[in-house]
Amino acid sequence: MKWKAKIIIHNKEKRIAVYFEKKPELIDRIKKVEGSRCSQSMRLWHLPDTAKNTERFLLMSTQFLPSEEGIEQIEKFKQWMRSKRYSENTLKTYSEALKSFLIFYRKKNISEICNEDVIVYNNDFILKNNLSDSYQNQIVNAIKLYFTTIRETKIEIHKIHRPKRSKLLPNVLSKDEVKLILNAHSNIKHKMMLSLIYSCGLRCGELLALQPVHIDSKRNIVLLKNSKGKKDRIVPLSPKILEMLREYYILFKPKTYLFEGSNPGYPYSEKSLQSVLKQALKKVGIVKPVSLHWLRHSFATHLLESGTDLRYIQELLGHQSSKTTEIYTHVSTKSIQQIKSPFDDL
Numbered sequence: 001m002k003w004k005a006k007i008i009i010h011n012k013e014k015r016i017a018v019y020f021e022k023k024p025e026l027i028d029r030i031k032k033v034e035g036s037r038c039s040q041s042m043r044l045w046h047l048p049d050t051a052k053n054t055e056r057f058l059l060m061s062t063q064f065l066p067s068e069e070g071i072e073q074i075e076k077f078k079q080w081m082r083s084k085r086y087s088e089n090t091l092k093t094y095s096e097a098l099k100s101f102l103i104f105y106r107k108k109n110i111s112e113i114c115n116e117d118v119i120v121y122n123n124d125f126i127l128k129n130n131l132s133d134s135y136q137n138q139i140v141n142a143i144k145l146y147f148t149t150i151r152e153t154k155i156e157i158h159k160i161h162r163p164k165r166s167k168l169l170p171n172v173l174s175k176d177e178v179k180l181i182l183n184a185h186s187n188i189k190h191k192m193m194l195s196l197i198y199s200c201g202l203r204c205g206e207l208l209a210l211q212p213v214h215i216d217s218k219r220n221i222v223l224l225k226n227s228k229g230k231k232d233r234i235v236p237l238s239p240k241i242l243e244m245l246r247e248y249y250i251l252f253k254p255k256t257y258l259f260e261g262s263n264p265g266y267p268y269s270e271k272s273l274q275s276v277l278k279q280a281l282k283k284v285g286i287v288k289p290v291s292l293h294w295l296r297h298s299f300a301t302h303l304l305e306s307g308t309d310l311r312y313i314q315e316l317l318g319h320q321s322s323k324t325t326e327i328y329t330h331v332s333t334k335s336i337q338q339i340k341s342p343f344d345d346l
Contacts, residue, residue, distance in 0.1 A: 006048065008037065013048040016053050036210045049130045070102035073150075078150050087230070097135075097142035100125075114154040118143060122163075133163040146195070170297035170333050175288060178298055184280035192248045193259055193273060194280065196222075197292060200235040201299035201317055203228065204274075208267045210258040212249070217242055233318050248277055300325070304332045 004019040010272040020026050027045075030036055047053045066074065074095055081091045104121050105113055118140075125216050126136045140162050147155045173181070178198055185191045197207055206224050214223045220237045222289040227233060253261050274292065281290055296317070314325040 001115050007041075007049065010042075010046055014049040015111060016049055017042070017044050017046045019044060043332045047261070051135060053130070054129055054131065065106070066102040067106045069105060070099075073110060073146075074099055074102065077146050077149065080119055081145075085230075093138060093146060094142040097138045099147050101143060103137055110150075111152045112154065115156055118155075133165055136163045137165070137287060154331075163249050169331050170301070170327060171288075171290075172301045173288075173290065173294055173298045176301060178295070178302075180284040180286065181277070181280045181290070181295075184283040185276070188244070188248050189259065190276045191250060191266070192244055192274060194295065197245065198299050199238045199293040201296050202235075203296060203304075204270055206257065208257070208270060208273065211256060212254060213256055215242075215245060215258070229316055229320060231318060233315070234314050297331075300328045301331055304328050317342070 008015055008017040012189070018030060020030070028047050033053070036045055036325060038045050052295070065071070072231075077098060078091060078095050081094065084102070086094075101121060102110070104125050108117075120340055121137060126139070127132075140160055142157070144157050144160055147153050147157055182191065182195050182198065185194070193207060197204070200222055201303065202224070204280070206227050208224065214225065215237065216223060218244065221234045222237050224233050224235065247280055256265045257267040260266060261268045262270060277290065277292055281287075300313050300317055304310065310322070311331070312324055313328070314322050317325060319325045
């Protein structure tokens, strides 16, 4: 599918105008993008000028393609990552990030690209378009990895600097809020999926990859195969969750994956799972922008508040570094709640 896109000013607001063949299925697709609008006077669809939409449409536009050399190099980069057995998610993320960089320098030979060009790209594209520091970090990862695979280059990899990362705290729900969300659905499959994410601190992909054989009811553990970083790990299985799973299994009889969609043998989709959470929030009246990852954050924080050692939490979450897990000490309210405010003595 070929798109054309460009930045426009509409009602004194920066928007992304998207041009495409007016077919019903394509119109339906553009309608699903949050904030999309149709301008009758301009005879086009336009979207909010966000980082996600910039990446989705501007960088994929037929007006913004890499050079022939760039396209060839991106394909070689993909082949190299596949031979190194990088995950498909990493392969997609890095190749798209490299594509963004090579589109910016589509009129320059790749062998002539230098460190100064990386700085110019950061300033004239990333900062100018208000793209996130995490996106910039992805670009740096892709550039560093790519330029280690080719010999003729002016890039000095060790001199490429990373953006200063924002120190954002994880979003955490109270136990009462979690209980409301988990009890919102009467559909046992929907309730089971959300409950398992929270009770085991799972990532979305880890839940959807689960198979019945990964549930060890005799040892009360869940085996997570080939998780992030291509690591296996085990997490404890709550007796209450085990009872729910038995009831769920009798009703649904999954074939290959523990949670399957309308097609037997295929995993439940991530989009449908996100919809399950969205429906639960609506039912209980929670207006916070809760994501599935909030349940994982809440699992870790609630464990810490109940006195679980940080080292065990690190193992349960599958964090490679203890520094990643330590962030939960900043959102735990157990110690903070014991501090008396001087206002109370006034």
